[in-house]
Amino acid sequence: MECLPSPCCPYGKCCSLPSPTSALALGVVSWVAAAECHRLLAISPLFLQRDLEEALQARHKDPLCSLCPRPSARVETQPALNLEQFRDRHGGPLQYIFWRRMGNSLAEGIFPDALTFDPESAHPNLVFSSDFTAVTEREGARPVPYSPQRFQRCVNVLGSRAFDSGQHYWEVWVGSKTKWDVGVAAEAVDRAARVKLCPENGYWALRLRNQREYWAVATPWVRLAPRRPLRKVGIFLDCHEGTVAFFDAGDMSHVFTFRQVSAERYCPFFSTCFSDGEANGEPMRICHLAL
Numbered sequence: 001m002e003c004l005p006s007p008c009c010p011y012g013k014c015c016s017l018p019s020p021t022s023a024l025a026l027g028v029v030s031w032v033a034a035a036e037c038h039r040l041l042a043i044s045p046l047f048l049q050r051d052l053e054e055a056l057q058a059r060h061k062d063p064l065c066s067l068c069p070r071p072s073a074r075v076e077t078q079p080a081l082n083l084e085q086f087r088d089r090h091g092g093p094l095q096y097i098f099w100r101r102m103g104n105s106l107a108e109g110i111f112p113d114a115l116t117f118d119p120e121s122a123h124p125n126l127v128f129s130s131d132f133t134a135v136t137e138r139e140g141a142r143p144v145p146y147s148p149q150r151f152q153r154c155v156n157v158l159g160s161r162a163f164d165s166g167q168h169y170w171e172v173w174v175g176s177k178t179k180w181d182v183g184v185a186a187e188a189v190d191r192a193a194r195v196k197l198c199p200e201n202g203y204w205a206l207r208l209r210n211q212r213e214y215w216a217v218a219t220p221w222v223r224l225a226p227r228r229p230l231r232k233v234g235i236f237l238d239c240h241e242g243t244v245a246f247f248d249a250g251d252m253s254h255v256f257t258f259r260q261v262s263a264e265r266y267c268p269f270f271s272t273c274f275s276d277g278e279a280n281g282e283p284m285r286i287c288h289l290a291l
Helices: 020-031 033-044 046-061 083-090 094-103
Strands: 124-127 134-137 156-158 168-172 180-186 202-210 212-218 223-224 234-238 243-248 255-256 266-271 282-284
Touching: 033 282, 180 234, 180 243, 212 255, 223 255
Parallel strands: none
Antiparallel strands: 124 134, 134 282, 156 266, 168 234, 168 282, 180 202, 180 266, 202 212, 212 223, 234 243, 243 255
């Protein structure tokens, strides 16, 4: 039978269809070295030895044919992809990451004000700038009108907006403060009592203590080790996914993500902590950024 040129027979020679054992022999010879084929001859059954010998002779006669040994390929296994870590690192507020990089070449102040502190929710010790974007704690309560929305026991304050849907991102300047809390709180949190910050009590926050100890107030709390001291913290709330993610807003590196976040409405949450004289007196600021 005449065969047409093909990848297996590039010269279009006349040949006979191989028997099953011949095909097996051809396959063996094409994949292993000659020395190994000779070793196989010694241990193969008699009915296969003749076919192996013919295949070896064919390879020696025509070194360019498809029977020439194929180079071995080294396959390196990769560690399993951790989808959760990949999403945390690369699936954050991508539009803000892009805008931030693009914004380096734009005029300063191009981003409009989108969020301020809510003075009605603020503890009486907190003092605000005239535009309600900076806050600091002062010893001694200010005379303020009573409000059931006001924090009574802790120097906390909420943001001026509450969210129940969509994705929202804001940034907080904490500078060189020695302690602080920032994150998200359920709008319905108890503001009259001193409560532990944790998801069960409606808080999803990061905190700094002793100037270098970073914690996520999960259950249990998680000690964090950011690449560098956090000066500006980015908070990304995704109401649909039920996540609150934190970033170093200087380079948008991921810090921590809370999952299975659930509340009817969410508020940006801030705590300056006590000033301790001047040691922690630097104001906390909401950065102006498009939401």
